[in-house]
Amino acid sequence: MGTWGDYYHAIAATMALYQESNRQLVSMSELRPGMSVVDLACGSGLTTLAALAAVPEGLRIYLVDHDPSMLETARRLVGDRVVAIHQADAADAADLIGEQVDRVLCNMSLWQFANPEAVLRRWRGAIKPAGRLCFNLSGTYFNTGEAIVSPQWALLRALHQQGRQVRPVQDLERLPNRRSIEGTLSACGFKPFVHEVQPIQSAKPEAGPGGELHSLIELTPPLGGDSFHGAVQESLTALAGVTDQVSVARVAWRVAHFMAQPAVNPTEVLLARLGGKMPQ
Numbered sequence: 001m002g003t004w005g006d007y008y009h010a011i012a013a014t015m016a017l018y019q020e021s022n023r024q025l026v027s028m029s030e031l032r033p034g035m036s037v038v039d040l041a042c043g044s045g046l047t048t049l050a051a052l053a054a055v056p057e058g059l060r061i062y063l064v065d066h067d068p069s070m071l072e073t074a075r076r077l078v079g080d081r082v083v084a085i086h087q088a089d090a091a092d093a094a095d096l097i098g099e100q101v102d103r104v105l106c107n108m109s110l111w112q113f114a115n116p117e118a119v120l121r122r123w124r125g126a127i128k129p130a131g132r133l134c135f136n137l138s139g140t141y142f143n144t145g146e147a148i149v150s151p152q153w154a155l156l157r158a159l160h161q162q163g164r165q166v167r168p169v170q171d172l173e174r175l176p177n178r179r180s181i182e183g184t185l186s187a188c189g190f191k192p193f194v195h196e197v198q199p200i201q202s203a204k205p206e207a208g209p210g211g212e213l214h215s216l217i218e219l220t221p222p223l224g225g226d227s228f229h230g231a232v233q234e235s236l237t238a239l240a241g242v243t244d245q246v247s248v249a250r251v252a253w254r255v256a257h258f259m260a261q262p263a264v265n266p267t268e269v270l271l272a273r274l275g276g277k278m279p280q
């Protein structure tokens, strides 16, 4: 295996889940030339690649991730087309950009942050009053209202029911839903204004090579092993054993997208026009 960033990119770039969610996030964010854009938790740069496909010239893009290996891959893929690359925690990076930005895009990452609320609060002051925070959550970590929210959730639940050592699966009622996310956004100083659930189809059978679930296991194996490779093998073997039980082929993937603007008062609008930063 090469670097982690290259390994991640080789798999994620082939996945409908990452490609389609990035395309939709970029489309909803309505990017235009001249805008400043943060790709928050950029990974290997897939969101930036989608943004550059939509607006090839004139974006001022900042990359942020805490993983140096991801950033090394992103630098190779898009480094010559971005303003700056910051290796930093998602919350701390809000102080590093040095300007209020038009857009913060965060694809398939928010649930990975140890304290998502802290990240939202810190970025609130780094976004222009008319700017937008655009992010999404995979169905595995969001209650879309379906009985089975994603093939990954179904797999984790089946393994858990078998007594296997996987991280506990949240009951549907305990997963965040539209109301709770919008409440969190409001509590963190944002005005939520768009919510959309995007269904995504796996192009190949879920449990086989190239299937979404198979690929996700290659990136984040749910079972442990004596090495990362061992954990992937162990998890793929377990997947083969529960494919029928979780009916993975019949469950659609869903990604819940949200857009929000800073909820600003007139003083903050004035401050922003005068070039001042909003208080955190």
Ligand SMILES: C[S@@+](CC[C@H](N)C(=O)[O-])C[C@H]1O[C@@H](n2cnc3c(N)ncnc32)[C@H](O)[C@@H]1O
Pocket: 012, 018, 022, 040, 041, 042, 043, 044, 045, 046, 047, 064, 065, 066, 067, 070, 088, 089, 090, 091, 106, 107, 108, 109, 112, 113, 114
């Ligand atoms: C599932 S990947 C998504 C990457 C990218 N957004 C994409 O669409 O391909 C999650 C990314 O979040 C990054 N990440 C997780 N926690 C982070 C944190 N606290 N601060 C900065 N980056 C973080 C990881 O390093 C990883 O690159």
